[in-house]
Amino acid sequence: MKKFTIERAPAPVWMRTLLPIIAIPVTFLITSIIILLDGANPFTAYYNFLIAPLASKSSAIEVLVKSTPLLLTGAAVAFAFKGGYWNIGAEGQLYAGAISAAFVGTILVDVPPIIGIPAMIIGGFVGGLIWALPSAILKVKLGVDEVVTTLLMNSIVLNVTSFLLNGPWRNPVSMWPQSPEIQPGTMFPQLLPRTRLHFGIILAVLVILITWFVINRTSFGLKMRAIGLSKEGARFAGIKVNKTMLTVALISGGIAGLAGAGEVAGIHFHLIDAISDGLGYSGIIIATLGGLNPFGVGLAALFIGLIDTGAQTVSRVMGVPVYLGDVVQSTLLLVTLSLFVLQNYRIRRVK
Amino acid sequence: MDSVLFIVGLIAAMLRVATPLIYGTLGELFSERAGVLNLGIEGTMFLGAFTGFAVAATTGSLWLGLLGAILAGILAGLLMSLLSVRLGVNQHVAGLGITLLATGISLFAFRVIFGESKVPPSIESFPMLQILPDTNPLAPITNQYLLTFIGIALIPLVWWIISKTRFGLQIRAVGENPEAADAAGLNVYAIRTRALAIGGALMAVGGAFLTLAQLGSFTFGIVAGRGWVCIALIIFANWHAVNVLWGALIFGGVQALQLRLQTQGIKLPYELFLSLPYVVTIIALTIAGRNASAPSALLKAYRRE
Numbered sequence: 001m002k003k004f005t006i007e008r009a010p011a012p013v014w015m016r017t018l019l020p021i022i023a024i025p026v027t028f029l030i031t032s033i034i035i036l037l038d039g040a041n042p043f044t045a046y047y048n049f050l051i052a053p054l055a056s057k058s059s060a061i062e063v064l065v066k067s068t069p070l071l072l073t074g075a076a077v078a079f080a081f082k083g084g085y086w087n088i089g090a091e092g093q094l095y096a097g098a099i100s101a102a103f104v105g106t107i108l109v110d111v112p113p114i115i116g117i118p119a120m121i122i123g124g125f126v127g128g129l130i131w132a133l134p135s136a137i138l139k140v141k142l143g144v145d146e147v148v149t150t151l152l153m154n155s156i157v158l159n160v161t162s163f164l165l166n167g168p169w170r171n172p173v174s175m176w177p178q179s180p181e182i183q184p185g186t187m188f189p190q191l192l193p194r195t196r197l198h199f200g201i202i203l204a205v206l207v208i209l210i211t212w213f214v215i216n217r218t219s220f221g222l223k224m225r226a227i228g229l230s231k232e233g234a235r236f237a238g239i240k241v242n243k244t245m246l247t248v249a250l251i252s253g254g255i256a257g258l259a260g261a262g263e264v265a266g267i268h269f270h271l272i273d274a275i276s277d278g279l280g281y282s283g284i285i286i287a288t289l290g291g292l293n294p295f296g297v298g299l300a301a302l303f304i305g306l307i308d309t310g311a312q313t314v315s316r317v318m319g320v321p322v323y324l325g326d327v328v329q330s331t332l333l334l335v336t337l338s339l340f341v342l343q344n345y346r347i348r349r350v351k
Numbered sequence: 352m353d354s355v356l357f358i359v360g361l362i363a364a365m366l367r368v369a370t371p372l373i374y375g376t377l378g379e380l381f382s383e384r385a386g387v388l389n390l391g392i393e394g395t396m397f398l399g400a401f402t403g404f405a406v407a408a409t410t411g412s413l414w415l416g417l418l419g420a421i422l423a424g425i426l427a428g429l430l431m432s433l434l435s436v437r438l439g440v441n442q443h444v445a446g447l448g449i450t451l452l453a454t455g456i457s458l459f460a461f462r463v464i465f466g467e468s469k470v471p472p473s474i475e476s477f478p479m480l481q482i483l484p485d486t487n488p489l490a491p492i493t494n495q496y497l498l499t500f501i502g503i504a505l506i507p508l509v510w511w512i513i514s515k516t517r518f519g520l521q522i523r524a525v526g527e528n529p530e531a532a533d534a535a536g537l538n539v540y541a542i543r544t545r546a547l548a549i550g551g552a553l554m555a556v557g558g559a560f561l562t563l564a565q566l567g568s569f570t571f572g573i574v575a576g577r578g579w580v581c582i583a584l585i586i587f588a589n590w591h592a593v594n595v596l597w598g599a600l601i602f603g604g605v606q607a608l609q610l611r612l613q614t615q616g617i618k619l620p621y622e623l624f625l626s627l628p629y630v631v632t633i634i635a636l637t638i639a640g641r642n643a644s645a646p647s648a649l650l651k652a653y654r655r656e
Contacts, residue, residue: 034456038463086443088390134633144636147388147443147650152583152629155576163622284447321462326455333448334430337440 003350011346019343020289020300023336030335031328040320048317049310049328058195059309065196067305068266069094069276071204072259073283074290074297074304075211076128076252082215082292083224083248084231089135089150090256091280092157093128097257099161100127101264102169102271105182116185120265121203121258128257129250131157136249140242146249154280165273179271188266200262205298207255212294224248256280285333288340304329355488361607363491366499367565369596369603371396373502374557375581376588376595377509378550382428383585384513385546386526386648387435390446392554393578394453395427399555401457404562404569405464408474413563416474420559421552427453428551432544439652450578461569476567496564498556503596505553510592522546526646529653539653554578583632590645602628 032042053059073090080087087093104123108116135153138144165177188199215221223244226234235241263275286304290296311325375396382389389395402423407416427449434445465472480500482493513519521542524532529539557577562569580602588594605628609621 034459038459088443088447138633138637142637144633147390148582148586148636149633151390151579152633155579156626156629158576159622159626163620166622167620278451281447281451284444285451288444321459323455323458323462326451327459330448330451330455334434334445334452337434337445337448338438341438341440 004347005350006345006347008344009346011343015346016291016343019339020291020296020336023289023332023339026339027328027332027335031324031331034327035320035324038320040318045314045318045320045324048314049324050306052313052317053306053309059313061192061195061197063302063305063309064201065198065267065305066308067301068198068200068204069259069263069279070282070286070301070304071201071298072207072262073256073280074286074301075204075207075294076255076259077280077283078287078290078292078294078297079211079215079255080248080252081287082228083245083252084228085136085139085245085249085252086147087132087135087150087249087252087256088147088284089132089153089253089280090259090283091276091278092150092154093131093253093256094260094263094276094280095154095157095161096131096260097124097128097254098260098264098271098275099157099164100124100130100257101261102179102182105186105265105269106180108183108186111183111185113185113187113189116183117188117199117265120182120186120188120261124257124259124261124264125254126257128260129254131257132249132253136246136253139249140246161271161273161275165271169271177273181269182264186265187269188262196267198262198266200266203258203262207258208294208298211255215294220244220247256283259283282329285329288333289336357611359488359491361604361611363495364607364610365600365603366492366495367603368606369599370496370499370502370565371557371560371577372581372584372599372602373506373595374553374560375578376584376599377502377505377592378424378553378555378557379581379585380509380513380588380590380592380595381522381546381550381553382431383590383649384526384646385522385543386529386646386651386653387431387543387547388442388446388650389428389431389435389449389547389550390443390582391427391431391449391453391551392446392581393574393576394450394457395424395551395554396558396578397450397574398423398427398453398457399558400562400573401461401558401569402555403559404474405460407563408472409464413474413477416563417556417559420555420563424551424553424555425548426551427555428547428549429544431551432540432547435652436540436543436547439654442650442652458571471568471570473568474563476562477564496560498560498564502560506592506596513592518545523646525653526648529648529651533653533655539655543653554581557581580628583628586645587628587632587635 035042035045053063076090101120101124104119135146135149139146169179191197223239226239227241231241282304286297286300289300307325307328311322314320315322379392399420403416403420406419407413431449434440435442477496479494479496483490521537525539525542533539561573584598587598609624
């Protein structure tokens with residue numbers, strides 16, 4: 001008779017890849033309870049959630065539109081977490097990138113796109129980077145916990161946005177709280193006519209590829225991964241922990257800022273109060289689901305984009321509140337986190 | 352006379368603004384002193400605000416609403432315990448996940464119960480206590496909601512529980528050095544779980560105060576970052592219950608002042624004033640250096656070998 005024991009050791013790689021995939025049906029099982037409570041059929045709901053959005057071309061494209069900022073916030077968070085820096089501030093860095101891009105887009109009057117678009121990209125990146133800077137410096141210079149400071153920076157930038165939109169940037173004619181429209185030369189081009197799909201998704205895919213390359217194929221990536229595993233160990237190995245971590249934190253902030261620039265330059269063409277509504281926090285979900293691997297993040301961002309789109313379909317077709325999407329996303333995060341605990345165990349056959 | 356009225360009104364408003372913060376921060380204090388940073392606070396307060404309102408609106412009893420909020424808060428605390436204590440997953444991500452889940456469930460259930468009406472549903476909220484007759488100039492200060500008085504009374508009570516009782520000693524022990532606590536025969540998991548459940552209940556009452564007392568209705572922006580303010584206040588308070596009062600009052604005072612100046616037509620970039628507590632906290636954190644009084648085992652999952 002064969003016997004099995006469970007021991008504390010890293011699980012095999014195939015197991016770790018499988019866990020987020022197992023998490024999906026488990027999540028749907030749990031969330032079907034609240035669908036039943038609403039008196040709807042969970043199977044129909046999940047058909048509308050996951051299949052229906054992909055069945056029509058326009059809604060499939062909308063999935064990509066929704067995924068665009070998520071790819072970037074997911075990559076931003078994964079990059080930071082991989083390097084041992086707990087950046088909870090992607091939401092705020094996204095806003096800072098959006099503010100900065102809205103500013104750049106307004107002042108560059110009559111520029112051709114060849115100048116305007118790179119300027120928006122740089123503007124968004126620098127905005128996010130600047131917003132990530134105080135927490136990063138405090139972390140590496142004084143050892144101040146970055147979780148709390150990045151979280152608080154999110155709240156501050158919301159107030160700054162509200163100040164700008166109700167003060168200097170308020171439309172003097174309509175009194176509408178939105179910034180002036182950005183110049184045509186700074187708008188991201190549409191990729192397909194009559195859709196909202198814009199150049200931002202190409203930018204996002206490039207960022208995913210670059211972050212994968214940096215993490216896995218450069219000496220900088222090796223250093224940041226070492227720090228992510230153990231700061232003490234990395235220091236012992238002669239890695240300049242503070243300098244590397246500062247760079248990681250700032251790049252992460254910059255990437256999140258790009259997400260904000262993309263929403264301004266590709267979707268809204270103004271800065272508005274609700275430019276994000278949680279995209280930065282979804283980035284944390286996506287980074288976790290993707291196992292902090294940029295390609296995993298890519299898949300997770302598309303999946304969360306699908307859930308966001310599907311939630312609207314479910315709401316429109318079945319009258320189930322659109323917030324089902326939020327419940328599914330957060331349940332998926334918690335289930336995945338719980339299943340990841342199994343990563344630390346492996347089952348061994350005892351002879 | 353006008354200035355007296357102004358100051359009386361200001362103090363009265365300050366107490367009202369401070370109330371939910373006092374509950375939330377005391378709740379977070381229990382969690383953090385036991386070694387768990389509970390970023391689920393923002394969502395737990397939202398869940399408390401919603402559950403309190405929904406139960407009160409459907410049963411017609413404000414007290415049942417409050418009880419419902421407390422139970423919902425305990426559940427949120429237990430879920431945090433399952434994830435961060437039993438399973439030992441990353442506290443930041445688990446807490447944020449709970450905030451997202453609690454917010455999502457509340458919004459979903461609100462739509463299911465109340466539909467999508469243009470006019471937000473409302474309830475008759477708790478009355479203010481009539482301690483002084485309305486003619487007395489100090490009446491606005493003394494005539495507050497019962498929950499405000501309970502909140503203020505909780506501060507010395509929580510201080511006493513944490514620093515003077517056996518249970519408080521256990522909480523501090525598992526928050527400072529879980530290995531030693533375990534060696535001394537304490538059940539680290541159980542104590543942290545209890546602290547999180549109590550913490551969740553307090554956070555939820557903070558949220559329920561908004562719907563059951565202050566506003567009498569539920570709106571989607573009702574908590575509006577108050578949970579994050581509590582995370583800030585606890586650092587500002589240096590993890591000490593009595594300092595929570597000063598922190599909450601200062602924040603409440605700034606908020607009340609800007610509201611008042613605004614209604615007087617004085618143009619101020621009040622949004623920037625609203626950022627002050629966050630900025631002050633970041634500065635306080637910096638001055639405190641390496642988290643002088645933070646519980647030593649904060650953020651560290653405990654694994655029994």
